[in-house]
Amino acid sequence: MPPAGPRRRRPPEAVGAPLLLGHGxxxxxxxxxxxxxxxxxxxxxxxxxxxxxxxxxxxxSSPGFNPIKGALTLDAYRQVFDRGTLPIWAFNSILTAGLITLITIVLSTLAAYGFSRGTFRGRRALLAVTVASIMVPPQLLMVPLFQEMLAFNLVDTYWAIILPQVVAPMMVFILKRFFDAIPRELEEAARIDGASDLRVFWSIVLPLSRPIVSAVSVFVFIGAWNNFMWPFIITSDTDLMTLPVGLATVEDAYGVAYAQSMAAAVLAAAPLIIVFLFFQRRIVKSVATTGLGGS
Incomplete structure:
Protein backbone atom coordinates (compact mmCIF):
# COMPACT_ATOMS: atom_id res chain seq x y z
CA MET A 1 0.00 0.00 0.00
CA PRO A 2 1.30 3.47 -0.81
CA PRO A 3 2.19 5.52 2.21
CA ALA A 4 -0.53 7.80 3.35
CA GLY A 5 0.14 11.43 2.60
CA PRO A 6 0.09 14.14 5.20
CA ARG A 7 -3.35 14.87 6.57
CA ARG A 8 -4.80 18.12 5.42
CA ARG A 9 -5.43 20.40 8.34
CA ARG A 10 -8.52 22.52 8.50
CA PRO A 11 -7.60 26.21 8.36
CA PRO A 12 -8.05 27.91 11.70
CA GLU A 13 -10.99 30.25 12.05
CA ALA A 14 -10.14 33.88 11.83
CA VAL A 15 -10.53 35.91 14.96
CA GLY A 16 -13.84 37.72 14.88
CA ALA A 17 -15.23 35.60 12.03
CA PRO A 18 -19.02 35.25 11.99
CA LEU A 19 -20.49 32.12 13.52
CA LEU A 20 -21.98 29.94 10.77
CA LEU A 21 -23.52 26.49 10.61
CA GLY A 22 -20.25 25.02 9.33
CA HIS A 23 -17.64 25.34 6.64
CA GLY A 24 -18.38 25.37 2.95
CA SER A 61 -62.78 45.85 0.44
CA SER A 62 -62.86 44.40 -3.09
CA PRO A 63 -62.03 40.66 -3.34
CA GLY A 64 -58.72 39.39 -4.65
CA PHE A 65 -55.19 38.62 -3.53
CA ASN A 66 -53.57 41.55 -5.33
CA PRO A 67 -52.27 43.96 -2.64
CA ILE A 68 -52.75 46.96 -4.99
CA LYS A 69 -56.43 46.88 -5.94
CA GLY A 70 -56.79 50.37 -7.33
CA ALA A 71 -55.12 53.67 -8.01
CA LEU A 72 -52.77 54.89 -5.30
CA THR A 73 -53.95 58.04 -3.55
CA LEU A 74 -53.27 60.24 -0.51
CA ASP A 75 -56.94 60.45 0.51
CA ALA A 76 -56.43 58.42 3.70
CA TYR A 77 -53.66 60.74 4.88
CA ARG A 78 -55.75 63.82 4.07
CA GLN A 79 -58.70 62.46 6.03
CA VAL A 80 -56.50 61.63 9.03
CA PHE A 81 -55.15 65.18 9.05
CA ASP A 82 -58.61 66.72 8.57
CA ARG A 83 -60.52 64.70 11.16
CA GLY A 84 -58.07 64.99 14.05
CA THR A 85 -55.75 67.57 15.52
CA LEU A 86 -52.77 65.54 14.36
CA PRO A 87 -50.13 68.33 14.58
CA ILE A 88 -51.03 68.97 18.22
CA TRP A 89 -50.85 65.27 19.07
CA ALA A 90 -47.50 64.98 17.29
CA PHE A 91 -46.18 67.97 19.23
CA ASN A 92 -47.37 66.43 22.50
CA SER A 93 -45.64 63.14 21.68
CA ILE A 94 -42.39 64.86 20.73
CA LEU A 95 -42.46 67.05 23.84
CA THR A 96 -43.30 64.31 26.34
CA ALA A 97 -41.07 61.65 24.77
CA GLY A 98 -38.16 64.10 24.55
CA LEU A 99 -38.47 65.24 28.18
CA ILE A 100 -38.94 61.67 29.40
CA THR A 101 -35.79 60.63 27.56
CA LEU A 102 -33.75 63.56 28.89
CA ILE A 103 -34.84 63.18 32.53
CA THR A 104 -34.52 59.39 32.43
CA ILE A 105 -30.97 59.58 31.09
CA VAL A 106 -29.93 62.08 33.78
CA LEU A 107 -31.44 60.06 36.63
CA SER A 108 -30.39 56.65 35.30
CA THR A 109 -26.77 57.59 34.61
CA LEU A 110 -26.34 59.14 38.05
CA ALA A 111 -27.98 56.19 39.77
CA ALA A 112 -25.99 53.65 37.75
CA TYR A 113 -22.71 55.43 38.49
CA GLY A 114 -23.55 55.48 42.18
CA PHE A 115 -24.27 51.74 42.16
CA SER A 116 -21.09 51.05 40.18
CA ARG A 117 -18.63 53.19 42.14
CA GLY A 118 -20.41 54.03 45.38
CA THR A 119 -19.50 52.55 48.76
CA PHE A 120 -22.45 53.79 50.81
CA ARG A 121 -24.27 51.61 53.32
CA GLY A 122 -27.15 49.61 51.89
CA ARG A 123 -25.90 49.78 48.31
CA ARG A 124 -26.35 46.05 47.66
CA ALA A 125 -29.85 46.01 49.14
CA LEU A 126 -30.89 49.07 47.13
CA LEU A 127 -29.45 47.56 43.96
CA ALA A 128 -31.35 44.33 44.64
CA VAL A 129 -34.59 46.28 45.06
CA THR A 130 -33.89 48.15 41.80
CA VAL A 131 -33.30 44.93 39.88
CA ALA A 132 -36.32 43.26 41.48
CA SER A 133 -38.55 46.17 40.46
CA ILE A 134 -37.92 45.24 36.82
CA MET A 135 -40.17 42.22 37.32
CA VAL A 136 -43.12 44.33 38.55
CA PRO A 137 -45.74 44.65 35.77
CA PRO A 138 -46.47 48.30 34.95
CA GLN A 139 -50.21 47.59 35.02
CA LEU A 140 -50.04 47.06 38.80
CA LEU A 141 -48.81 50.63 39.26
CA MET A 142 -51.55 52.36 37.26
CA VAL A 143 -53.96 52.93 40.15
CA PRO A 144 -51.34 54.11 42.71
CA LEU A 145 -49.76 56.42 40.14
CA PHE A 146 -53.15 57.88 39.19
CA GLN A 147 -53.97 58.51 42.85
CA GLU A 148 -50.59 60.16 43.30
CA MET A 149 -51.10 62.45 40.31
CA LEU A 150 -54.59 63.24 41.59
CA ALA A 151 -53.23 64.15 45.02
CA PHE A 152 -50.71 66.55 43.47
CA ASN A 153 -53.38 68.01 41.15
CA LEU A 154 -51.41 67.02 38.05
CA VAL A 155 -54.11 65.13 36.14
CA ASP A 156 -54.52 66.41 32.58
CA THR A 157 -51.07 68.01 32.52
CA TYR A 158 -47.85 67.26 30.69
CA TRP A 159 -46.10 66.44 33.97
CA ALA A 160 -48.66 63.74 34.71
CA ILE A 161 -47.59 62.01 31.50
CA ILE A 162 -43.86 62.59 32.03
CA LEU A 163 -43.04 62.04 35.71
CA PRO A 164 -44.27 58.42 36.16
CA GLN A 165 -42.22 57.33 33.13
CA VAL A 166 -38.82 58.73 34.12
CA VAL A 167 -38.04 55.89 36.54
CA ALA A 168 -36.44 53.09 34.49
CA PRO A 169 -34.82 50.32 36.59
CA MET A 170 -33.87 48.34 33.50
CA MET A 171 -31.90 51.27 32.09
CA VAL A 172 -30.14 51.74 35.42
CA PHE A 173 -29.07 48.10 35.35
CA ILE A 174 -27.82 48.33 31.74
CA LEU A 175 -25.82 51.48 32.45
CA LYS A 176 -24.41 50.00 35.65
CA ARG A 177 -23.14 46.98 33.70
CA PHE A 178 -21.35 49.30 31.29
CA PHE A 179 -19.86 51.49 34.04
CA ASP A 180 -18.46 48.39 35.75
CA ALA A 181 -16.34 47.69 32.66
CA ILE A 182 -14.72 51.15 32.61
CA PRO A 183 -11.18 50.97 34.10
CA ARG A 184 -11.03 52.62 37.48
CA GLU A 185 -7.44 53.75 36.81
CA LEU A 186 -8.75 56.52 34.57
CA GLU A 187 -10.87 57.93 37.37
CA GLU A 188 -8.09 57.59 39.94
CA ALA A 189 -5.70 59.52 37.69
CA ALA A 190 -8.24 62.32 37.37
CA ARG A 191 -8.77 62.45 41.14
CA ILE A 192 -5.00 62.73 41.66
CA ASP A 193 -5.15 65.83 39.47
CA GLY A 194 -7.81 67.26 41.79
CA ALA A 195 -11.00 66.41 39.91
CA SER A 196 -14.17 65.95 41.97
CA ASP A 197 -16.52 63.00 41.62
CA LEU A 198 -18.94 65.04 39.52
CA ARG A 199 -16.08 66.22 37.30
CA VAL A 200 -14.86 62.66 36.83
CA PHE A 201 -18.35 61.53 35.94
CA TRP A 202 -18.92 64.38 33.47
CA SER A 203 -15.49 64.53 31.82
CA ILE A 204 -14.38 60.88 31.83
CA VAL A 205 -17.22 58.44 32.38
CA LEU A 206 -19.88 60.00 30.16
CA PRO A 207 -17.62 60.53 27.11
CA LEU A 208 -16.58 56.87 27.31
CA SER A 209 -20.25 55.86 27.62
CA ARG A 210 -21.61 57.56 24.52
CA PRO A 211 -22.56 54.30 22.73
CA ILE A 212 -24.58 52.90 25.64
CA VAL A 213 -26.11 56.28 26.51
CA SER A 214 -27.21 56.70 22.88
CA ALA A 215 -28.73 53.22 22.83
CA VAL A 216 -30.53 53.72 26.13
CA SER A 217 -31.85 57.06 24.87
CA VAL A 218 -33.30 55.36 21.81
CA PHE A 219 -34.91 52.62 23.93
CA VAL A 220 -36.46 55.16 26.31
CA PHE A 221 -37.67 57.38 23.47
CA ILE A 222 -39.31 54.47 21.66
CA GLY A 223 -40.99 53.28 24.85
CA ALA A 224 -42.29 56.76 25.67
CA TRP A 225 -43.48 57.36 22.12
CA ASN A 226 -45.37 54.05 21.92
CA ASN A 227 -46.84 54.24 25.41
CA PHE A 228 -50.59 54.21 25.08
CA MET A 229 -52.02 53.00 28.37
CA TRP A 230 -50.71 55.65 30.78
CA PRO A 231 -51.39 58.75 28.60
CA PHE A 232 -54.83 57.33 27.85
CA ILE A 233 -55.61 57.01 31.57
CA ILE A 234 -54.16 60.29 32.78
CA THR A 235 -55.45 62.63 30.04
CA SER A 236 -58.96 63.45 28.92
CA ASP A 237 -58.27 66.80 27.24
CA THR A 238 -57.97 66.41 23.47
CA ASP A 239 -55.24 69.04 23.28
CA LEU A 240 -53.04 67.03 25.69
CA MET A 241 -53.34 63.65 24.01
CA THR A 242 -50.27 62.01 22.56
CA LEU A 243 -50.21 60.61 19.04
CA PRO A 244 -51.14 56.97 19.87
CA VAL A 245 -54.05 58.08 22.08
CA GLY A 246 -55.27 60.70 19.63
CA LEU A 247 -55.21 58.36 16.65
CA ALA A 248 -57.16 55.78 18.63
CA THR A 249 -59.88 58.34 19.38
CA VAL A 250 -60.16 59.23 15.71
CA GLU A 251 -60.60 55.58 14.81
CA ASP A 252 -63.24 55.06 17.48
CA ALA A 253 -65.15 58.22 16.57
CA TYR A 254 -65.36 57.62 12.84
CA GLY A 255 -65.57 53.86 12.68
CA VAL A 256 -63.15 51.32 11.27
CA ALA A 257 -61.54 52.63 8.09
CA TYR A 258 -58.69 50.39 7.06
CA ALA A 259 -56.89 52.88 4.84
CA GLN A 260 -57.06 55.59 7.49
CA SER A 261 -55.98 53.17 10.22
CA MET A 262 -52.96 52.12 8.17
CA ALA A 263 -52.12 55.75 7.36
CA ALA A 264 -52.26 56.62 11.06
CA ALA A 265 -50.02 53.65 11.87
CA VAL A 266 -47.46 54.78 9.27
CA LEU A 267 -47.47 58.33 10.62
CA ALA A 268 -47.01 57.10 14.18
CA ALA A 269 -44.19 54.72 13.25
CA ALA A 270 -42.27 57.04 10.92
CA PRO A 271 -40.38 58.97 13.66
CA LEU A 272 -39.31 55.73 15.34
CA ILE A 273 -38.01 54.31 12.06
CA ILE A 274 -36.00 57.49 11.44
CA VAL A 275 -34.53 57.43 14.96
CA PHE A 276 -33.58 53.77 14.65
CA LEU A 277 -31.94 54.28 11.25
CA PHE A 278 -29.76 57.03 12.68
CA PHE A 279 -28.73 55.14 15.83
CA GLN A 280 -28.77 51.47 14.77
CA ARG A 281 -24.97 51.14 14.81
CA ARG A 282 -24.70 52.49 18.34
CA ILE A 283 -27.50 50.21 19.51
CA VAL A 284 -25.73 47.12 18.16
CA LYS A 285 -22.39 48.31 19.52
CA SER A 286 -23.79 48.93 23.00
CA VAL A 287 -25.40 45.48 23.18
CA ALA A 288 -22.12 43.86 22.08
CA THR A 289 -19.91 45.82 24.49
CA THR A 290 -22.11 45.32 27.55
CA GLY A 291 -22.51 41.59 26.97
CA LEU A 292 -26.29 41.79 27.27
CA GLY A 293 -26.74 39.81 24.09
CA GLY A 294 -25.51 36.63 25.75
CA SER A 295 -26.60 37.26 29.29
Whole structure:
Protein backbone atom coordinates (compact mmCIF):
# COMPACT_ATOMS: atom_id res chain seq x y z
CA MET A 1 0.00 0.00 0.00
CA PRO A 2 1.30 3.47 -0.81
CA PRO A 3 2.19 5.52 2.21
CA ALA A 4 -0.53 7.80 3.35
CA GLY A 5 0.14 11.43 2.60
CA PRO A 6 0.09 14.14 5.20
CA ARG A 7 -3.35 14.87 6.57
CA ARG A 8 -4.80 18.12 5.42
CA ARG A 9 -5.43 20.40 8.34
CA ARG A 10 -8.52 22.52 8.50
CA PRO A 11 -7.60 26.21 8.36
CA PRO A 12 -8.05 27.91 11.70
CA GLU A 13 -10.99 30.25 12.05
CA ALA A 14 -10.14 33.88 11.83
CA VAL A 15 -10.53 35.91 14.96
CA GLY A 16 -13.84 37.72 14.88
CA ALA A 17 -15.23 35.60 12.03
CA PRO A 18 -19.02 35.25 11.99
CA LEU A 19 -20.49 32.12 13.52
CA LEU A 20 -21.98 29.94 10.77
CA LEU A 21 -23.52 26.49 10.61
CA GLY A 22 -20.25 25.02 9.33
CA HIS A 23 -17.64 25.34 6.64
CA GLY A 24 -18.38 25.37 2.95
CA UNK A 25 -20.86 27.04 0.65
CA UNK A 26 -23.98 25.07 1.59
CA UNK A 27 -24.09 26.17 5.26
CA UNK A 28 -23.63 29.78 4.16
CA UNK A 29 -26.49 29.47 1.70
CA UNK A 30 -28.72 27.87 4.35
CA UNK A 31 -27.88 30.57 6.89
CA UNK A 32 -28.48 33.34 4.37
CA UNK A 33 -31.76 31.80 3.27
CA UNK A 34 -33.00 31.48 6.85
CA UNK A 35 -32.08 35.09 7.60
CA UNK A 36 -33.79 36.21 4.40
CA UNK A 37 -37.00 34.39 5.37
CA UNK A 38 -37.04 35.94 8.83
CA UNK A 39 -36.36 39.39 7.37
CA UNK A 40 -39.23 38.92 4.91
CA UNK A 41 -41.59 37.90 7.72
CA UNK A 42 -40.70 41.10 9.60
CA UNK A 43 -40.87 43.45 6.59
CA UNK A 44 -43.98 42.05 4.90
CA UNK A 45 -46.55 43.43 7.43
CA UNK A 46 -45.02 46.91 7.19
CA UNK A 47 -45.09 46.80 3.38
CA UNK A 48 -48.74 45.67 3.48
CA UNK A 49 -49.56 48.53 5.87
CA UNK A 50 -47.80 51.07 3.65
CA UNK A 51 -49.56 49.88 0.49
CA UNK A 52 -52.97 49.83 2.19
CA UNK A 53 -52.53 53.40 3.44
CA UNK A 54 -52.27 54.66 -0.16
CA UNK A 55 -55.51 53.06 -1.37
CA UNK A 56 -59.17 53.97 -1.24
CA UNK A 57 -61.57 52.30 1.14
CA UNK A 58 -63.77 50.85 -1.58
CA UNK A 59 -60.75 49.33 -3.32
CA UNK A 60 -59.47 47.67 -0.14
CA SER A 61 -62.78 45.85 0.44
CA SER A 62 -62.86 44.40 -3.09
CA PRO A 63 -62.03 40.66 -3.34
CA GLY A 64 -58.72 39.39 -4.65
CA PHE A 65 -55.19 38.62 -3.53
CA ASN A 66 -53.57 41.55 -5.33
CA PRO A 67 -52.27 43.96 -2.64
CA ILE A 68 -52.75 46.96 -4.99
CA LYS A 69 -56.43 46.88 -5.94
CA GLY A 70 -56.79 50.37 -7.33
CA ALA A 71 -55.12 53.67 -8.01
CA LEU A 72 -52.77 54.89 -5.30
CA THR A 73 -53.95 58.04 -3.55
CA LEU A 74 -53.27 60.24 -0.51
CA ASP A 75 -56.94 60.45 0.51
CA ALA A 76 -56.43 58.42 3.70
CA TYR A 77 -53.66 60.74 4.88
CA ARG A 78 -55.75 63.82 4.07
CA GLN A 79 -58.70 62.46 6.03
CA VAL A 80 -56.50 61.63 9.03
CA PHE A 81 -55.15 65.18 9.05
CA ASP A 82 -58.61 66.72 8.57
CA ARG A 83 -60.52 64.70 11.16
CA GLY A 84 -58.07 64.99 14.05
CA THR A 85 -55.75 67.57 15.52
CA LEU A 86 -52.77 65.54 14.36
CA PRO A 87 -50.13 68.33 14.58
CA ILE A 88 -51.03 68.97 18.22
CA TRP A 89 -50.85 65.27 19.07
CA ALA A 90 -47.50 64.98 17.29
CA PHE A 91 -46.18 67.97 19.23
CA ASN A 92 -47.37 66.43 22.50
CA SER A 93 -45.64 63.14 21.68
CA ILE A 94 -42.39 64.86 20.73
CA LEU A 95 -42.46 67.05 23.84
CA THR A 96 -43.30 64.31 26.34
CA ALA A 97 -41.07 61.65 24.77
CA GLY A 98 -38.16 64.10 24.55
CA LEU A 99 -38.47 65.24 28.18
CA ILE A 100 -38.94 61.67 29.40
CA THR A 101 -35.79 60.63 27.56
CA LEU A 102 -33.75 63.56 28.89
CA ILE A 103 -34.84 63.18 32.53
CA THR A 104 -34.52 59.39 32.43
CA ILE A 105 -30.97 59.58 31.09
CA VAL A 106 -29.93 62.08 33.78
CA LEU A 107 -31.44 60.06 36.63
CA SER A 108 -30.39 56.65 35.30
CA THR A 109 -26.77 57.59 34.61
CA LEU A 110 -26.34 59.14 38.05
CA ALA A 111 -27.98 56.19 39.77
CA ALA A 112 -25.99 53.65 37.75
CA TYR A 113 -22.71 55.43 38.49
CA GLY A 114 -23.55 55.48 42.18
CA PHE A 115 -24.27 51.74 42.16
CA SER A 116 -21.09 51.05 40.18
CA ARG A 117 -18.63 53.19 42.14
CA GLY A 118 -20.41 54.03 45.38
CA THR A 119 -19.50 52.55 48.76
CA PHE A 120 -22.45 53.79 50.81
CA ARG A 121 -24.27 51.61 53.32
CA GLY A 122 -27.15 49.61 51.89
CA ARG A 123 -25.90 49.78 48.31
CA ARG A 124 -26.35 46.05 47.66
CA ALA A 125 -29.85 46.01 49.14
CA LEU A 126 -30.89 49.07 47.13
CA LEU A 127 -29.45 47.56 43.96
CA ALA A 128 -31.35 44.33 44.64
CA VAL A 129 -34.59 46.28 45.06
CA THR A 130 -33.89 48.15 41.80
CA VAL A 131 -33.30 44.93 39.88
CA ALA A 132 -36.32 43.26 41.48
CA SER A 133 -38.55 46.17 40.46
CA ILE A 134 -37.92 45.24 36.82
CA MET A 135 -40.17 42.22 37.32
CA VAL A 136 -43.12 44.33 38.55
CA PRO A 137 -45.74 44.65 35.77
CA PRO A 138 -46.47 48.30 34.95
CA GLN A 139 -50.21 47.59 35.02
CA LEU A 140 -50.04 47.06 38.80
CA LEU A 141 -48.81 50.63 39.26
CA MET A 142 -51.55 52.36 37.26
CA VAL A 143 -53.96 52.93 40.15
CA PRO A 144 -51.34 54.11 42.71
CA LEU A 145 -49.76 56.42 40.14
CA PHE A 146 -53.15 57.88 39.19
CA GLN A 147 -53.97 58.51 42.85
CA GLU A 148 -50.59 60.16 43.30
CA MET A 149 -51.10 62.45 40.31
CA LEU A 150 -54.59 63.24 41.59
CA ALA A 151 -53.23 64.15 45.02
CA PHE A 152 -50.71 66.55 43.47
CA ASN A 153 -53.38 68.01 41.15
CA LEU A 154 -51.41 67.02 38.05
CA VAL A 155 -54.11 65.13 36.14
CA ASP A 156 -54.52 66.41 32.58
CA THR A 157 -51.07 68.01 32.52
CA TYR A 158 -47.85 67.26 30.69
CA TRP A 159 -46.10 66.44 33.97
CA ALA A 160 -48.66 63.74 34.71
CA ILE A 161 -47.59 62.01 31.50
CA ILE A 162 -43.86 62.59 32.03
CA LEU A 163 -43.04 62.04 35.71
CA PRO A 164 -44.27 58.42 36.16
CA GLN A 165 -42.22 57.33 33.13
CA VAL A 166 -38.82 58.73 34.12
CA VAL A 167 -38.04 55.89 36.54
CA ALA A 168 -36.44 53.09 34.49
CA PRO A 169 -34.82 50.32 36.59
CA MET A 170 -33.87 48.34 33.50
CA MET A 171 -31.90 51.27 32.09
CA VAL A 172 -30.14 51.74 35.42
CA PHE A 173 -29.07 48.10 35.35
CA ILE A 174 -27.82 48.33 31.74
CA LEU A 175 -25.82 51.48 32.45
CA LYS A 176 -24.41 50.00 35.65
CA ARG A 177 -23.14 46.98 33.70
CA PHE A 178 -21.35 49.30 31.29
CA PHE A 179 -19.86 51.49 34.04
CA ASP A 180 -18.46 48.39 35.75
CA ALA A 181 -16.34 47.69 32.66
CA ILE A 182 -14.72 51.15 32.61
CA PRO A 183 -11.18 50.97 34.10
CA ARG A 184 -11.03 52.62 37.48
CA GLU A 185 -7.44 53.75 36.81
CA LEU A 186 -8.75 56.52 34.57
CA GLU A 187 -10.87 57.93 37.37
CA GLU A 188 -8.09 57.59 39.94
CA ALA A 189 -5.70 59.52 37.69
CA ALA A 190 -8.24 62.32 37.37
CA ARG A 191 -8.77 62.45 41.14
CA ILE A 192 -5.00 62.73 41.66
CA ASP A 193 -5.15 65.83 39.47
CA GLY A 194 -7.81 67.26 41.79
CA ALA A 195 -11.00 66.41 39.91
CA SER A 196 -14.17 65.95 41.97
CA ASP A 197 -16.52 63.00 41.62
CA LEU A 198 -18.94 65.04 39.52
CA ARG A 199 -16.08 66.22 37.30
CA VAL A 200 -14.86 62.66 36.83
CA PHE A 201 -18.35 61.53 35.94
CA TRP A 202 -18.92 64.38 33.47
CA SER A 203 -15.49 64.53 31.82
CA ILE A 204 -14.38 60.88 31.83
CA VAL A 205 -17.22 58.44 32.38
CA LEU A 206 -19.88 60.00 30.16
CA PRO A 207 -17.62 60.53 27.11
CA LEU A 208 -16.58 56.87 27.31
CA SER A 209 -20.25 55.86 27.62
CA ARG A 210 -21.61 57.56 24.52
CA PRO A 211 -22.56 54.30 22.73
CA ILE A 212 -24.58 52.90 25.64
CA VAL A 213 -26.11 56.28 26.51
CA SER A 214 -27.21 56.70 22.88
CA ALA A 215 -28.73 53.22 22.83
CA VAL A 216 -30.53 53.72 26.13
CA SER A 217 -31.85 57.06 24.87
CA VAL A 218 -33.30 55.36 21.81
CA PHE A 219 -34.91 52.62 23.93
CA VAL A 220 -36.46 55.16 26.31
CA PHE A 221 -37.67 57.38 23.47
CA ILE A 222 -39.31 54.47 21.66
CA GLY A 223 -40.99 53.28 24.85
CA ALA A 224 -42.29 56.76 25.67
CA TRP A 225 -43.48 57.36 22.12
CA ASN A 226 -45.37 54.05 21.92
CA ASN A 227 -46.84 54.24 25.41
CA PHE A 228 -50.59 54.21 25.08
CA MET A 229 -52.02 53.00 28.37
CA TRP A 230 -50.71 55.65 30.78
CA PRO A 231 -51.39 58.75 28.60
CA PHE A 232 -54.83 57.33 27.85
CA ILE A 233 -55.61 57.01 31.57
CA ILE A 234 -54.16 60.29 32.78
CA THR A 235 -55.45 62.63 30.04
CA SER A 236 -58.96 63.45 28.92
CA ASP A 237 -58.27 66.80 27.24
CA THR A 238 -57.97 66.41 23.47
CA ASP A 239 -55.24 69.04 23.28
CA LEU A 240 -53.04 67.03 25.69
CA MET A 241 -53.34 63.65 24.01
CA THR A 242 -50.27 62.01 22.56
CA LEU A 243 -50.21 60.61 19.04
CA PRO A 244 -51.14 56.97 19.87
CA VAL A 245 -54.05 58.08 22.08
CA GLY A 246 -55.27 60.70 19.63
CA LEU A 247 -55.21 58.36 16.65
CA ALA A 248 -57.16 55.78 18.63
CA THR A 249 -59.88 58.34 19.38
CA VAL A 250 -60.16 59.23 15.71
CA GLU A 251 -60.60 55.58 14.81
CA ASP A 252 -63.24 55.06 17.48
CA ALA A 253 -65.15 58.22 16.57
CA TYR A 254 -65.36 57.62 12.84
CA GLY A 255 -65.57 53.86 12.68
CA VAL A 256 -63.15 51.32 11.27
CA ALA A 257 -61.54 52.63 8.09
CA TYR A 258 -58.69 50.39 7.06
CA ALA A 259 -56.89 52.88 4.84
CA GLN A 260 -57.06 55.59 7.49
CA SER A 261 -55.98 53.17 10.22
CA MET A 262 -52.96 52.12 8.17
CA ALA A 263 -52.12 55.75 7.36
CA ALA A 264 -52.26 56.62 11.06
CA ALA A 265 -50.02 53.65 11.87
CA VAL A 266 -47.46 54.78 9.27
CA LEU A 267 -47.47 58.33 10.62
CA ALA A 268 -47.01 57.10 14.18
CA ALA A 269 -44.19 54.72 13.25
CA ALA A 270 -42.27 57.04 10.92
CA PRO A 271 -40.38 58.97 13.66
CA LEU A 272 -39.31 55.73 15.34
CA ILE A 273 -38.01 54.31 12.06
CA ILE A 274 -36.00 57.49 11.44
CA VAL A 275 -34.53 57.43 14.96
CA PHE A 276 -33.58 53.77 14.65
CA LEU A 277 -31.94 54.28 11.25
CA PHE A 278 -29.76 57.03 12.68
CA PHE A 279 -28.73 55.14 15.83
CA GLN A 280 -28.77 51.47 14.77
CA ARG A 281 -24.97 51.14 14.81
CA ARG A 282 -24.70 52.49 18.34
CA ILE A 283 -27.50 50.21 19.51
CA VAL A 284 -25.73 47.12 18.16
CA LYS A 285 -22.39 48.31 19.52
CA SER A 286 -23.79 48.93 23.00
CA VAL A 287 -25.40 45.48 23.18
CA ALA A 288 -22.12 43.86 22.08
CA THR A 289 -19.91 45.82 24.49
CA THR A 290 -22.11 45.32 27.55
CA GLY A 291 -22.51 41.59 26.97
CA LEU A 292 -26.29 41.79 27.27
CA GLY A 293 -26.74 39.81 24.09
CA GLY A 294 -25.51 36.63 25.75
CA SER A 295 -26.60 37.26 29.29
Missing amino acids: RLPRVLAGGALGIFALLWVLPFVWTLITSFQRERDI
